[in-house]
Amino acid sequence: MKPPGTTRTSRTLPDVAGYFGAYGGRFVPETLIAPLEAFERAYRRIARSGPFRARLTSLLEDYCGRPTPLFFASRLSRHLGGCRVFLKREDLLHTGAHKINNALGQALVAQRMGKTRIVAETGAGQHGLATATASAMLGLECRIFMGTEDMRRQALNVSKMRLLGAEVVGVDTGSRTLKDAINEAIRDWLANVDSTHYLLGSVLGPHPYPMVVRDFQSVIGREARVQIRRAQGRLPDRIVACVGGGSNAMGIFFAFLGDRAVRLEGVEAAGQGLASGHHAARFVSGEEGVLHGTRSLVLQTPDGQIGQTHSIAPGLDYAAVGPEHVFYQHQGRIAFASVDDGEALAAFRLLTRLEGIIPALESAHAVAHLLNDRGRPARGEVVIVNLSGRGDKDVPTLAEAGNLHPS
Amino acid sequence: MNRIDATFRTLGQTGARAFIPFLPLGFPTLETSGMLLDALERAGSDLVELGVPFSDSLADGPVIQSAYHTALAAGVTVSRLFDFLEARQRRSDAPLVLMCCYNLIHRMGIDRFLALCARAGLDGVLVPDLPIEESGPLRSAARGAALALVNLVAPNTPVGRARRIARASAGFVYYVSRRGTTGVRESLDPGLEAAVRDLKTHSRLPVVVGFGISTPDQAAAVAAVADGVVVGSAIVRSIQAHLDADPVASTEALARRFKEAVRPDPARPFTHSSRGRGDR
Numbered sequence: 001m002k003p004p005g006t007t008r009t010s011r012t013l014p015d016v017a018g019y020f021g022a023y024g025g026r027f028v029p030e031t032l033i034a035p036l037e038a039f040e041r042a043y044r045r046i047a048r049s050g051p052f053r054a055r056l057t058s059l060l061e062d063y064c065g066r067p068t069p070l071f072f073a074s075r076l077s078r079h080l081g082g083c084r085v086f087l088k089r090e091d092l093l094h095t096g097a098h099k100i101n102n103a104l105g106q107a108l109v110a111q112r113m114g115k116t117r118i119v120a121e122t123g124a125g126q127h128g129l130a131t132a133t134a135s136a137m138l139g140l141e142c143r144i145f146m147g148t149e150d151m152r153r154q155a156l157n158v159s160k161m162r163l164l165g166a167e168v169v170g171v172d173t174g175s176r177t178l179k180d181a182i183n184e185a186i187r188d189w190l191a192n193v194d195s196t197h198y199l200l201g202s203v204l205g206p207h208p209y210p211m212v213v214r215d216f217q218s219v220i221g222r223e224a225r226v227q228i229r230r231a232q233g234r235l236p237d238r239i240v241a242c243v244g245g246g247s248n249a250m251g252i253f254f255a256f257l258g259d260r261a262v263r264l265e266g267v268e269a270a271g272q273g274l275a276s277g278h279h280a281a282r283f284v285s286g287e288e289g290v291l292h293g294t295r296s297l298v299l300q301t302p303d304g305q306i307g308q309t310h311s312i313a314p315g316l317d318y319a320a321v322g323p324e325h326v327f328y329q330h331q332g333r334i335a336f337a338s339v340d341d342g343e344a345l346a347a348f349r350l351l352t353r354l355e356g357i358i359p360a361l362e363s364a365h366a367v368a369h370l371l372n373d374r375g376r377p378a379r380g381e382v383v384i385v386n387l388s389g390r391g392d393k394d395v396p397t398l399a400e401a402g403n404l405h406p407s
Numbered sequence: 408m409n410r411i412d413a414t415f416r417t418l419g420q421t422g423a424r425a426f427i428p429f430l431p432l433g434f435p436t437l438e439t440s441g442m443l444l445d446a447l448e449r450a451g452s453d454l455v456e457l458g459v460p461f462s463d464s465l466a467d468g469p470v471i472q473s474a475y476h477t478a479l480a481a482g483v484t485v486s487r488l489f490d491f492l493e494a495r496q497r498r499s500d501a502p503l504v505l506m507c508c509y510n511l512i513h514r515m516g517i518d519r520f521l522a523l524c525a526r527a528g529l530d531g532v533l534v535p536d537l538p539i540e541e542s543g544p545l546r547s548a549a550r551g552a553a554l555a556l557v558n559l560v561a562p563n564t565p566v567g568r569a570r571r572i573a574r575a576s577a578g579f580v581y582y583v584s585r586r587g588t589t590g591v592r593e594s595l596d597p598g599l600e601a602a603v604r605d606l607k608t609h610s611r612l613p614v615v616v617g618f619g620i621s622t623p624d625q626a627a628a629v630a631a632v633a634d635g636v637v638v639g640s641a642i643v644r645s646i647q648a649h650l651d652a653d654p655v656a657s658t659e660a661l662a663r664r665f666k667e668a669v670r671p672d673p674a675r676p677f678t679h680s681s682r683g684r685g686d687r
Binding site for chain 1: 461462463465466468472476479484485486509510511512513514515535536537538540541559560561562563564565568572583586587588
């Protein structure tokens, strides 16, 4: 049966070569071609079969806590002057973010492929935590690569991953963040392709990852579509999500791509400000390029070296963005805005005080977009914000920096 | 006939194998790379692979990554590299093959990249993160520019695909001897010999082996089955180790040992050259 709200276009992309229009593809060393093709075949055979879907659905419900609620944020709505803001509560999922939807799905596929070992990268630690959790539950060996800068600012998640039995390997090259962690995870996979599945955490990387991760995350939008209809008797006017690689955003947008009246907005990190050069605003300053196996928009030097990025939110601190986002931006279907560190921090505090929900700094970017002039909702507007994760991981670092309270 | 074909033809006539050192450009500085390249040419290198520093070079292990980061930190840019190559006087007829990650090529545009390669007197290009499915435009443009786009085959490449890759390659076929990244390894893959022999039955091009060959003994073992041997990280590690002393002299001495290890062996039968390759 055709899932509701999908169009012919969204159902048939990517094409056989892994392209969304001009973006995507498979730019990897030859050693990775055979494992990527094997993963794609296994995914198409296993993950789309009835028994697999049933098992995944049951785990998502009983183990992870799906469906997640769609919560009407009444005090935030009043604060914004009479709109209706709903929060899709992915923060309530097991391990605290949407990342488990994909980690569990891929880990199940990997297990059925006979893989005994998982490697993954992590930025904010949420994908690493979800992967370590799924690996523990399925009895798979797990190694997580994480930039040392991110290990410092997300120490709680590092402890949790280790507690779960994962080996956390610090990456001390480049900017010591997500990009560098992906480099090392891919290098590990290159050396261990027979035993190991690379469990990529966002809609990035070589084909078939952007498709696979999107498919596993699209449960968010399918639920939200049913929930908002039940709550409001109609579809929303707008959906807002933060975009690092773009997995939570694509996860909630995908079911609405065919609903042209629903405006889809991605929010990326303006870091210390667009003028400062210290940001991760790919849709502002990115140029077409190839990073981590996919053609997309990439922050890079005039020479083609990959640029250094900055965001207070490690999960948004990445030089490229998922190729499908770039495709839909060019189609005029998804719009992108940016929010800086200070605005995100203010939204983090505000949501906590108004609704009693501590958002992840990443998700706080989506909330912050509603608070500034570019994204403020009109009176009566119905908006869904994908609250992709919870902020427990950020509290210690913010407290240490004296950032929990306005100065 | 271009210089790469000519080199392998000459080597094949005596049963010799190509010694192919790898040099990361701009490490530790462009000036020193120039002297190192001179030294490699003096040492009798049959072909030299030149690495273009890239910030996120996926296929490289820690030794070459670190060299690239040193070069970039010292301000080396792609255009300065090309200026340097164009201005330099060659010390031998050894062909030069550029190893360059795809984003750098994509960024400047294929036509401009090939024009710069031609002006710099390069003979071939090797793009480690550009599989055959994605390399069509670069391949046809390179053919037009008489530059050899060298394809790589990995140990886990299925036979049918390996044939396609070899057919689409130019200059030679680069067989990756180990899974994983570049780097120094203790031992060679036990399946290497069979894999290279198998590939040679499917290709009219010479087959060169690289990744993880770190001692002259390993080079000699590979030379028994392949038409050429690439030595990368071992050379870079030697440069690194002698940065405070005389990296040029020590690198030249190391290169001579590798060159000696792959010298003609009278007992060795001819390989590709005996199969009557025509000019391509």
